[in-house]
Amino acid sequence: MTTFDDRERAFENMFANDQELQFRIQARRNRLLGEWAAAKMGLTPEETDAYAKAVVQADFEEAGDEDVIRKLVGDMTSAGIDIDEPGVRAALDEQAVIARRMFIEAQ
Known part of the structure; x- marks a missing residue:
């Protein structure tokens, strides 16, 4: 029975590691997206860093990417940037x- 228990634990660990990696990739993606949007809006380096962090935080509002897309479209439109949802x-x-x-190359 220990072989099956060991195998189950191994699969659980593999799943947990995969989920953590996906979370990190998504957070990095959101940060890069925030930096991209900040560059389009002409923000200073300090404002860019703060904005990128705000985009990462916006992803925690609801499941999926809709919260991030909504934030970027709203912010960029307010800044006078002509962009729509498909562009974001x-x-x-x-x-x-x-x-x-980036994560693949780091490993």
Whole structure:
């Protein structure tokens, strides 16, 4: 019976590690997306850092990416940047690829 218990523990650990990695990749993606948006809005380096952190925090409001997209579209529109939801989604996808690549290269 210990073989099955060991195997179960190994799968649980693997699942936990995968979930943690996905969380880190998503947080990195959101930070990169915040930096991208800040550059479009012409923010200073200090404002860029604060804005990127705010984008990461915005992702905790609800499940999925809608909260982040809504924040970016609203903020960028308020700043006079002509962007729509599909444009932000495209940037989100691009930053996800970059974030994933960063984690792969770090290992």
